[in-house]
Amino acid sequence: MIKVCLIGGGNVAFHLAYQFIKAEHVQLIQLYNRTLCKLNPFENDVSITDQLSELMEADLYIIASSDSAIREISNQLPFSNRLVVHTSGSQELSCLASHNRRGVFYPLQSLSKSKPIDFSAIPICIEAENEDDLCLLHAIASSLKSKVYNISSEQRKYLHVAAVFVNNFVNHLYYIGQHICKEKEIPFEILMPLIKETADKINYLSPELAQTGPALRNDMITIENHLKLISTQEKEIYQLLTSSITNVYKNK
């Protein structure tokens, strides 16, 4: 059994805790959080503590805290030469204190506490300073039935910015679509099948080949008509994305 301590009381910590409790080959032995009562849901399953000095001996310590707390927590760990990882997409491995062996265990998904997550559908990006530690992280990710990828700190930075485009910014375009509908009392649900199909399509067609619409066709009449209908902010976004699409395809 691989023994794991989890540090943190947020979404990532909670989802990982639930998964580890039911996983084979992995034993969650302890949960730490600064505010102990946050861990109450787990008190019957696993030891809980609000003292870093009380952390038990484990094969792996996972710091699933906010990005800004990783450095401080890792500095305060009262032991050395053990494997300590963080779960952040935007932080380098080197933000962890060097008196322990360091790694990253980054589940690439947008997690909210309220919704149960199927970890077998979540890719986990791992990184470590030596082969043995990488193997251990691989084994743990596999025990969650997740797909595992070796991703360096350098790659992870880029992956994180790419995720902002395909998740945060895409959601904002959904927001704009909904806003336009609302103004004209059009039920937004009409657009749901199109949204689903747009996301599904790139499973069998690259985004480059899946592109359609007035910008691709250079259909200036439709573009001009659209620009008359929308707000100043929406217009700026429409124009910039249209010109970006035009730039990609103009020489093809």
Added chain:
Amino acid sequence: MIKVCLIGGGNVAFHLAYQFIKAEHVQLIQLYNRTLCKLNPFENDVSITDQLSELMEADLYIIASSDSAIREISNQLPFSNRLVVHTSGSQELSCLASHNRRGVFYPLQSLSKSKPIDFSAIPICIEAENEDDLCLLHAIASSLKSKVYNISSEQRKYLHVAAVFVNNFVNHLYYIGQHICKEKEIPFEILMPLIKETADKINYLSPELAQTGPALRNDMITIENHLKLISTQEKEIYQLLTSSITNVYKNK
């Protein structure tokens, strides 16, 4: 049986033709296209023609041509006071010639010839000049098992621009995400579950509440770090969408 003639040889015409051939209560009696050979796949199922003068008598004529051809084709129809509709998201009902009764039958989906489409998952937006014609269009859309919405020409213009945001522009953000990954040899498939989850999420959470990420948190450190990694064009898009997200949430 409701008798239908279909005019056009593109994606929409083909998908509708396949659906009508197997639909109950609707009989596809004829297909028209300027280039007859395009209709060869249907020659055993239904009468085909390249002469508008040979169009048979029907309860409904559907012009599923390119947007720019709708006006001309409807002008040339050699009969009057019959129900004629187009299938365009961006054209008003009034672009149809007024010697026939006019309407719109707009399936809101991105259709490509190569992929079979489940019409029961496609909303159809209908419009007509009188109640009886609206009822007939409703019956036909229902025979395809589609969800039907009464949408005016005015609303449809807005729906179309909203669709550009949630489909064409979203796909372009997927393209940018893929491009960033490619540069660093990161498999784009890592982002697929996140893309799927982002699209699924708004089925139970409005896009406004589903928003996450550095722009929402006003996390300037992450934003500045991201901007260092990407190209000039990507940077412009990143900055504009970040400031648009900030604008939406700053007073909430």
